[in-house]
Amino acid sequence: MPDTLLPVMPPADPPAPARSALMPLRVRDLTLQMRGQPLLDIPALDLDCAGTTVIMGANGAGKSLLLRLLHGLIAPSSGTIAWGGAAMSPAIARRQALVFQKPVLLRRSVAANLDFVLRARRAGTAEARDALLARVGLTHKASQPARLLSGGEQQRLALARALATRPDILFLDEPTASLDPAAVQSFEGIVSDIADEGTSVIFVTHDVGQARRMAREVVFLHQGRITEHSAAPRFFAAPQSRAARAYLAGQLPL
Numbered sequence: 001m002p003d004t005l006l007p008v009m010p011p012a013d014p015p016a017p018a019r020s021a022l023m024p025l026r027v028r029d030l031t032l033q034m035r036g037q038p039l040l041d042i043p044a045l046d047l048d049c050a051g052t053t054v055i056m057g058a059n060g061a062g063k064s065l066l067l068r069l070l071h072g073l074i075a076p077s078s079g080t081i082a083w084g085g086a087a088m089s090p091a092i093a094r095r096q097a098l099v100f101q102k103p104v105l106l107r108r109s110v111a112a113n114l115d116f117v118l119r120a121r122r123a124g125t126a127e128a129r130d131a132l133l134a135r136v137g138l139t140h141k142a143s144q145p146a147r148l149l150s151g152g153e154q155q156r157l158a159l160a161r162a163l164a165t166r167p168d169i170l171f172l173d174e175p176t177a178s179l180d181p182a183a184v185q186s187f188e189g190i191v192s193d194i195a196d197e198g199t200s201v202i203f204v205t206h207d208v209g210q211a212r213r214m215a216r217e218v219v220f221l222h223q224g225r226i227t228e229h230s231a232a233p234r235f236f237a238a239p240q241s242r243a244a245r246a247y248l249a250g251q252l253p254l
């Protein structure tokens with residue numbers, strides 16, 4: 001039989017990433033007020049997503065505040081946050097890591113920045129450090145002062161420091177906002193691999209292109225409220241809320 005008549009098998013779906021041990025996340029009746037201002041009002045949010053959840057919304061929508069609440073850096077005014085069935089606690093926060101827009105690094109060498117975190121976790125072997133350096137492409141910079149790294153390299157080091165804690169949940173708060181396209185691509189590639197390996201990534205961005213590249217699910221925030229939470233293909237093909245539609249069209253959501 002000629003080759004052309006052989007049945008063509010459709011490509012297998014890529015395996016779904018493993019689910020993080022801290023999932024599901026259950027948020028109920030969450031509010032946050034600061035200086036008398038109501039900033040967040042989230043009656044319910046359920047996340048049980050393997051891979052990357054993107055939290056998107058315009059400037060001031062409340063994305064960073066929500067991330068800080070989920071990581072226990074600030075306390076809600078009311079409501080509950082539970083991870084894997086347990087109320088948010090310092091022990092849960094230790095199983096999570098957060099990378100900010102501006103990396104917070106020690107004034108030491110690149111390697112010493114990692115050693116510091118690994119020692120605190122009692123996992124401080126040279127092999128562990130070297131594997132992390134290789135993972136983020138910084139092996140050749142190991143002995144350089146961290147503050148002499150470029151912005152993209154600093155952010156990759158910040159990511160390696162976060163990974164050194166072997167987090168179940170990795171929060172990223174606009175980590176590539178000040179990086180050039182090549183540095184963004186490199187950072188996103190590392191994050192995608194991490195998500196595929198079973199760390200749930202919760203990624204705050206206001207960059208629609210980045211959200212399209214990274215998200216399995218999108219949570220859209222508008223003026224402190226979630227107007228939409230859906231699988232990424234559905235969100236981008238047919239956004240349900242007026243605010244999300246306007247945002248994706250490049251307009252200011254009103």
Ligand SMILES: Nc1ncnc2c1ncn2[C@@H]1O[C@H](COP(=O)(O)OP(=O)(O)OP(=O)(O)O)[C@@H](O)[C@H]1O
Pocket residue numbers: 034035037039057058059060061062063064065066206
């Ligand atoms: N400590 C605070 N006290 C009072 N208001 C605050 C405080 N922190 C943040 N806010 C306000 O809460 C709102 C949401 O802030 P947040 O930083 O979460 O926005 P965001 O969605 O992350 O925005 P951006 O994309 O600009 O970073 C903003 O209007 C901000 O001014």
